[in-house]
Amino acid sequence: MEKPLILVTNDDGITAPGLRALVRYMKEIGDVVVVAPDSPQSGMGHAITLDNTLYSKKVTIDTENGGTEEYSCSGTPADCVKLALQELLDRKPDICVSGINHGSNSSINVIYSGTMSAAIEAGIEGIPAIGFSLCDFSWDANFEKAGDAIKRIVREALDKGMPQGVVLNVNIPKLEGKEYRGIKVSRQARANWKEKFDKRISPMGKEYYWLTGEFELLDKGEDTDEWALANDYISLVPTQFDLTAHHAIQNINNWNLHE
Amino acid sequence: MEKPLILVTNDDGITAPGLRALVRYMKEIGDVVVVAPDSPQSGMGHAITLDNTLYSKKVTIDTENGGTEEYSCSGTPADCVKLALQELLDRKPDICVSGINHGSNSSINVIYSGTMSAAIEAGIEGIPAIGFSLCDFSWDANFEKAGDAIKRIVREALDKGMPQGVVLNVNIPKLEGKEYRGIKVSRQARANWKEKFDKRISPMGKEYYWLTGEFELLDKGEDTDEWALANDYISLVPTQFDLTAHHAIQNINNWNLHE
Numbered sequence: 001m002e003k004p005l006i007l008v009t010n011d012d013g014i015t016a017p018g019l020r021a022l023v024r025y026m027k028e029i030g031d032v033v034v035v036a037p038d039s040p041q042s043g044m045g046h047a048i049t050l051d052n053t054l055y056s057k058k059v060t061i062d063t064e065n066g067g068t069e070e071y072s073c074s075g076t077p078a079d080c081v082k083l084a085l086q087e088l089l090d091r092k093p094d095i096c097v098s099g100i101n102h103g104s105n106s107s108i109n110v111i112y113s114g115t116m117s118a119a120i121e122a123g124i125e126g127i128p129a130i131g132f133s134l135c136d137f138s139w140d141a142n143f144e145k146a147g148d149a150i151k152r153i154v155r156e157a158l159d160k161g162m163p164q165g166v167v168l169n170v171n172i173p174k175l176e177g178k179e180y181r182g183i184k185v186s187r188q189a190r191a192n193w194k195e196k197f198d199k200r201i202s203p204m205g206k207e208y209y210w211l212t213g214e215f216e217l218l219d220k221g222e223d224t225d226e227w228a229l230a231n232d233y234i235s236l237v238p239t240q241f242d243l244t245a246h247h248a249i250q251n252i253n254n255w256n257l258h259e
Numbered sequence: 260m261e262k263p264l265i266l267v268t269n270d271d272g273i274t275a276p277g278l279r280a281l282v283r284y285m286k287e288i289g290d291v292v293v294v295a296p297d298s299p300q301s302g303m304g305h306a307i308t309l310d311n312t313l314y315s316k317k318v319t320i321d322t323e324n325g326g327t328e329e330y331s332c333s334g335t336p337a338d339c340v341k342l343a344l345q346e347l348l349d350r351k352p353d354i355c356v357s358g359i360n361h362g363s364n365s366s367i368n369v370i371y372s373g374t375m376s377a378a379i380e381a382g383i384e385g386i387p388a389i390g391f392s393l394c395d396f397s398w399d400a401n402f403e404k405a406g407d408a409i410k411r412i413v414r415e416a417l418d419k420g421m422p423q424g425v426v427l428n429v430n431i432p433k434l435e436g437k438e439y440r441g442i443k444v445s446r447q448a449r450a451n452w453k454e455k456f457d458k459r460i461s462p463m464g465k466e467y468y469w470l471t472g473e474f475e476l477l478d479k480g481e482d483t484d485e486w487a488l489a490n491d492y493i494s495l496v497p498t499q500f501d502l503t504a505h506h507a508i509q510n511i512n513n514w515n516l517h518e
Binding site: 043046056078124208210236245257 | 299301302303304305306307308309310312313314315337338341342344345346367369370371376379383384385411412415416419422424425427428441442444446447449451454455456458465466467468469470495496497498499500501502503504505506507508510511512513514515516517518
């Protein structure tokens with residue numbers, strides 16, 4: 001039987017340790033091709049490159065176990081997936097996995113997430129897709145502990161198939177000295193960021209800002225991804241790219257929109 | 260009575276004719292402040308500027324009717340909204356309008372849309388928000404025809420209030436020699452882009468790509484935004500930023516995710 005073809009990408013860049021860990025896990029499951037940004041793309045949301053050229057080159061990074069077919073790309077995570085599907089892969093992949101992101105993409109962070117935009121792009125193209133994120137921003141985060149859970153989720157997705165129009169947003173808590181309590185299917189918690197702009201003056205006398213902020217959870221539900229993570233579970237949110245607020249259609253039909 | 264405060268932004272840049280038209284319409288309704296990108300940001304999705312500095316400056320563009328308070332910003336549309344709310348405005352705006360985009364943001368285009376990311380950013384912050392797009396990419400598109408409908412929608416939103424967690428994605432068909440048939444509350448049509456990469460060789464001998472593509476409608480529904488636009492209606496899709504596929508939670512709970 002042919003092994004599944006697994007497209008691996010991310011938003012932290014092709015050399016990120018989180019991607020390297022994900023490649024290692026995926027090679028236990030199938031044939032892996034990596035197409036990932038040549039530089040970090042965090043916070044890129046679902047950006048695509050419309051007004052600029054894209055470069056891509058075949059690169060050799062891993063040499064373990066016969067190496068891996070890998071391409072770096074000058075574009076965003078969504079660009080990487082488009083280029084992979086259209087130009088670089090010989091056949092349609094059986095699944096696309098993105099990550100492991102260095103940092104959380106739970107709750108409202110999904111909106112800003114390059115990791116999830118790659119998964120969503122694959123989902124739009126009808127390919128089962130999963131974004132994985134570890135709630136630890138450090139470059140040398142420990143990605144080993146989550147390996148078994150990640151493989152289990154990917155195997156189940158390959159086996160059971162993905163519901164139409166759905167991709168998975170998997171977030172993994174940072175645990176030290178204890179074990180995950182399991183995987184919890186969750187909903188996206190309501191939250192936002194309380195921005196603060198750090199205003200400074202450049203050496204040339206020009207004002208500029210750094211965007212900083214604090215995460216503000218607005219949701220006490222015990223069925224949310226934030227609750228799961230705070231309680232040592234891996235959260236798994238089925239995520240859709242039909243953004244229609246179907247429940248609001250009737251409400252807005254009561255507006256006076258006609259002359 | 261205090262006039263409503265209206266934040267105007269876009270993704271085509273602060274000098275775009277679509278934004279100028281929107282400013283003109285909004286000044287009939289309330290007090291307007293513009294905070295918009297200093298350069299075009301199409302296709303930026305919900306990108307935010309994390310690893311770079313942001314510049315903003317007060318600019319004078321319109322001088323009609325006493326001029327308008329305006330700020331250009333070096334960041335993305337989402338950055339503009341964050342900066343406006345946190346740093347530039349004296350009080351919370353009553354509504355945020357984004358556009359008028361030069362080009363459609365209907366159907367799956369909402370995912371890639373800088374115009375809509377600005378509206379969504381405002382929505383996350385609890386501000387009623389609407390993105391407006393005209394299905395005409397040209398710089399000198401005719402934005403006049405849609406003025407009455409745009410004002411009607413904004414006035415209704417101010418009057419009736421926005422359902423929680425919802426922003427509006429309004430798309431306006433390009434009509435010549437005929438009139439709009441009305442405003443139709445719609446759902447996002449299923450569609451994708453069939454990408455084609457135009458591969459070229461640079462003068463330096465390096466391969467590069469341009470991303471091009473064709474829109475592929477996968478949805479025959481007569482309740483979609485694409486149907487509305489094709490039938491000379493202005494489409495209005497209530498759009499949410501809770502991406503949870505609630506209907507899929509039960510399905511995925513049947514997966515074998517436990518040891």
